Amino acid sequence: MSATATTCPYCGVGCGVLAHVDASGATHVEGDPQHGSNLGRLCVKGAALGETVDLRGRLLHPLLRESGALPRRASWDEALDRVAQGFRRVIDAHGPDAVAFYVSGQLLTEDYYVVNKLAKGWLGTANIDTNSRLCMSSAVAGHKRAFGEDLVPGCYEDLELAELVVLIGSNTAWCHPIVYQRIARAKEARPSLQVVVIDPRHTATCELADLHLPLKPGTDVWLFNGLLAFLFRHGAMHAGFVDKHTQGFEAALAAAESDAGDPAEVARICGLQLADLLAFYRLFARHERTVSVFSQGVNQASSGTDKVNSIINCHLLTGRIGSPGMGPFSITGQPNAMGGREVGGMANMLAAHMDLDRPVHRDIVQAFWQSPHIATRPGLKAVELFEAIERGTVKAVWIMATNPVVSLPDADQVKRALARCELVVSTDIVAQTDTGAFAHVLLPALGWGEKDGTVTNSERRLSRQRAFLPAPGEARADWRIVCDVAQRMGFDRGFAFGAPHEIFDEHARLTAFRNRAPRDDAPMAARRVLDLGGLAGLDRQAYDALTPVQWPVCAAGEGTARLFGDARFAHADGRARFVATVARLPVHAPDREYPLILNTGRVRDQWHSMTRTGKSPRLGGHIPEPFIDMHPRDALLCGVREGELARIGSRWGTMVARVQHGGGILAGNAFVPIHWNDQFASDARVGSVVNPVVDPISGEPEFKHTPIRVEPF
Numbered sequence: 125m126s127a128t129a130t131t132c133p134y135c136g137v138g139c140g141v142l143a144h145v146d147a148s149g150a151t152h153v154e155g156d157p158q159h160g161s162n163l164g165r166l167c168v169k170g171a172a173l174g175e176t177v178d179l180r181g182r183l184l185h186p187l188l189r190e191s192g193a194l195p196r197r198a199s200w201d202e203a204l205d206r207v208a209q210g211f212r213r214v215i216d217a218h219g220p221d222a223v224a225f226y227v228s229g230q231l232l233t234e235d236y237y238v239v240n241k242l243a244k245g246w247l248g249t250a251n252i253d254t255n256s257r258l259c260m261s262s263a264v265a266g267h268k269r270a271f272g273e274d275l276v277p278g279c280y281e282d283l284e285l286a287e288l289v290v291l292i293g294s295n296t297a298w299c300h301p302i303v304y305q306r307i308a309r310a311k312e313a314r315p316s317l318q319v320v321v322i323d324p325r326h327t328a329t330c331e332l333a334d335l336h337l338p339l340k341p342g343t344d345v346w347l348f349n350g351l352l353a354f355l356f357r358h359g360a361m362h363a364g365f366v367d368k369h370t371q372g373f374e375a376a377l378a379a380a381e382s383d384a385g386d387p388a389e390v391a392r393i394c395g396l397q398l399a400d401l402l403a404f405y406r407l408f409a410r411h412e413r414t415v416s417v418f419s420q421g422v423n424q425a426s427s428g429t430d431k432v433n434s435i436i437n438c439h440l441l442t443g444r445i446g447s448p449g450m451g452p453f454s455i456t457g458q459p460n461a462m463g464g465r466e467v468g469g470m471a472n473m474l475a476a477h478m479d480l481d482r483p484v485h486r487d488i489v490q491a492f493w494q495s496p497h498i499a500t501r502p503g504l505k506a507v508e509l510f511e512a513i514e515r516g517t518v519k520a521v522w523i524m525a526t527n528p529v530v531s532l533p534d535a536d537q538v539k540r541a542l543a544r545c546e547l548v549v550s551t552d553i554v555a556q557t558d559t560g561a562f563a564h565v566l567l568p569a570l571g572w573g574e575k576d577g578t579v580t581n582s583e584r585r586l587s588r589q590r591a592f593l594p595a596p597g598e599a600r601a602d603w604r605i606v607c608d609v610a611q612r613m614g615f616d617r618g619f620a621f622g623a624p625h626e627i628f629d630e631h632a633r634l635t636a637f638r639n640r641a642p643r644d645d646a647p648m649a650a651r652r653v654l655d656l657g658g659l660a661g662l663d664r665q666a667y668d669a670l671t672p673v674q675w676p677v678c679a680a681g682e683g684t685a686r687l688f689g690d691a692r693f694a695h696a697d698g699r700a701r702f703v704a705t706v707a708r709l710p711v712h713a714p715d716r717e718y719p720l721i722l723n724t725g726r727v728r729d730q731w732h733s734m735t736r737t738g739k740s741p742r743l744g745g746h747i748p749e750p751f752i753d754m755h756p757r758d759a760l761l762c763g764v765r766e767g768e769l770a771r772i773g774s775r776w777g778t779m780v781a782r783v784q785h786g787g788g789i790l791a792g793n794a795f796v797p798i799h800w801n802d803q804f805a806s807d808a809r810v811g812s813v814v815n816p817v818v819d820p821i822s823g824e825p826e827f828k829h830t831p832i833r834v835e836p837f
């Protein structure tokens with residue numbers, strides 16, 4: 125039985141998988157020992173992939189729904205014409221910004237590339253955003269402010285080389301299990317490795333912690349501004365690095381001193397013991413090889429971008445970046461959140477890490493594409509996009525591989541928006557989803573194991589997802605569906621791709637286009653670190669044989685494990701930027717009516733809205749139904765008991781879940797997982813409860829802080 129080397133479709137760890145199909149047609153998987161990110165290991169979700177690839181519940185044919193009727197089967201020609209004509213009609217009547225795309229970190233890079241190209245280069249709108257907005261856009265914005273480009277400096281090996289690993293807002297043990305296992309093994313082999321966990325909850329990740337700081341939700345900027353001030357006062361500043369390679373130190377320090385100059389006051393604001401706070405500060409000051417891992421607990425906040433920069437500031441102050449075992453490290457949520465960013469699959473970005481608001485970048489992309497348009501201003505980010513649909517300014521939306529009726533905040537607003545939208549197109553692998561119920565056109569896509577392309581994981585490692593199963597029914601690749609619609613809209617040139625390697629080649633060439641100076645030190649108006657020039661020109665055979673590699677990829681085809689070893693950043697002057705971060709609390713505070721703070725997140729064995737993991741009895745056995753984890757004191761005050769159902773309400777909506785204790789919750793707080801939806805249990809969408817406040821810079825929603833009340837059901 126030969127194995128196909130592919131990549132896990134779940135979290136941003138991006139583990140290599142070997143997939144076998146046996147004579148009975150059953151799929152078996154194991155970790156790929158040749159893949160540098162997981163070295164042969166898989167977590168329980170990845171190990172159960174074989175249980176999720178059957179065709180139960182799959183969307184296998186195009187469907188059309190006419191005004192309220194049940195959907196009827198249609199041919200591809202009819203369905204594609206409906207999409208192309210519908211988009212054309214809306215654009216002709218209302219302009220290009222009346223249409224939008226809402227896509228997903230589940231898409232492969234090639235899919236992302238062509239839909240971004242269609243929107244920004246041919247339709248002339250930047251109204252294309254992605255569910256990656258919900259998980260890591262604050263990290264993107266923070267990277268761009270600090271480094272000049274959306275760059276993750278380090279790699280997983282740094283976690284094993286570090287003396288201190290700080291895990292901030294990350295239940296790594298459940299959400300990025302192979303990363304957690306790499307840290308755990310390193311600590312087992314070298315017990316002097318210190319681990320600090322910063323999280324309001326006492327999660328499974330705390331089992332590894334030498335120190336857990338259960339900080340008050342939303343106070344991270346105070347904590348890290350306090351650390352910056354402490355490091356400066358205690359002689360931990362790397363003055364040579366700061367002077368030669370950064371800008372903005374004085375302003376950042378002044379902001380930190382004014383917010384957080386007194387550790388006792390910081391401890392009070394963050395709800396921490398002063399001794400614990402100082403223990404963390406001293407550990408950070410003492411250990412040169414420090415990695416600060418951050419994830420959704422940092423990003424999903426109305427101050428998410430400032431949180432990111434307050435962490436990066438501490439690494440810039442100490443010069444701890446670009447060398448083995450050190451650096452700030454954003455761990456992304458989805459399998460291809462990074463790949464989507466690389467091809468500009470967000471409303472404020474262009475392909476190849478270029479920016480919509482920089483004319484020189486727009487010129488490069490349009491010159492390369494030879495496109496009739498190039499969007500000139502950022503489009504609508506996820507939350508505002510669905511608000512615009514409800515207002516009626518966006519009249520047609522194409523949703524790909526995501527379920528916003530479950531996953532967006534204020535999810536009932538998303539229902540209202542889709543119910544009044546003139547044209548809703550949904551491309552998905554699943555026949556019945558909460559979002560698909562509003563679609564006028566449902567287009568069947570290929571799923572994991574059937575589709576072919578590339579993804580990029582949290583350490584910039586680009587890997588192939590390869591097909592090892594036949595395309596079921598009439599399902600097609602997302603990139604092909606987009607190209608088919610583009611051609612029906614009259615855009616033959618630019619969308620005549622015949623296979624994924626042709627798209628990848630164009631993407632790779634664009635990253636290198638006008639990105640090479642005659643000499644390495646020559647000034648350039650638009651130098652980007654993302655450069656796949658060494659992978660340009662791959663034919664189908666070479667693309668099929670592509671082994672995982674970390675970008676940038678040099679002309680000889682070799683990857684790059686770490687960035688900034690030369691302390692040369694992506695800003696035009698080569699210097700990194702400190703950002704003066706001003707601490708502020710979450711927008712909505714609890715009050716008498718809504719006295720508890722709702723935090724949302726993942727559980728170990730489920731993924732997103734459970735369309736795949738929900739098929740596996742093994743995974744379902746871990747946690748079988750939606751729950752709310754509460755402190756026993758709060759349950760008593762609310763009149764609910766462990767094991768009973770409770771109604772959870774906010775100013776935005778309600779849901780029902782079973783009460784449980786024991787999740788290490790601070791009094792005044794509650795946790796509900798994001799996965800369950802109305803296909804699995806009624807009234808189970810936590811998205812309907814979550815407030816729609818977003819970070820003003822990144823547009824990322826404040827998923828970690830919604831005031832709620834809990835009542836008996």
Ligand code: SF4
Pocket residue numbers: 132133134135136137138139162165166167168169170171300301302303
């Ligand atoms: Fe898949 Fe993430 Fe588990 Fe790796 S850690 S097997 S990428 S879910």
